[in-house]
Amino acid sequence: MEQLKEWFNGLEDNEQRIVIIGGVVLSLVILIFGLIKPLNDSVNSLRQQVDSRQKSVANWKASMPVLIANRGATNTATNSRALSNVITSTTRRFNLNVSRVQEKGQNEMQVWFDNVPFNDFIRWVAELENKHQVTVDSVNIRSKERDGLSSIDIKIIRG
Helix, strand or coil, X not given: CHHHHHHHHXXXXXXXXXXXXXXXXXXXXXXXXXXXXXXXXXXXXXXXXXXXXXXXXXXXXXXXXXXHHHHHHHHHHHHCCCHXXXXXXXXXXXXXXXXXXXXCCCCEEEEEEEEEEHHHHHHHHHHHHHHCCEEEEEEEEEEEEECCEEEEEEEEEEC
């Protein structure tokens, strides 16, 4: 540090002013680009996220009455179909390999699957719950650790 002071004192007055001004400018650049700009960018990013989520909430609030009205309309139409017919048609549409089906009453079934892609199974369950008002009572997944295929049995209830 002492050498730096000696070097600075050895400079002429004009050179000292240039070094001081350069130091101030360099400090401001470091402050702006090292601290203020990253903070400002983070704040802007968070504002955009908040705005996006507020728009999503507004869309959900606007859509909710329509969704509720539609659910009631589809509920009566899908409940008229037998549960076994719903299972047969939807498993066929999702190309799920049903190995066994056991009806436990008019509104309850146990279904076994062998070597089914897990993601297809989840999509099938989502359709049952959303379009056919079927509730999953229990699921037993036995993974085969082979190509993402699983053996699954599921108990479903309508009502």
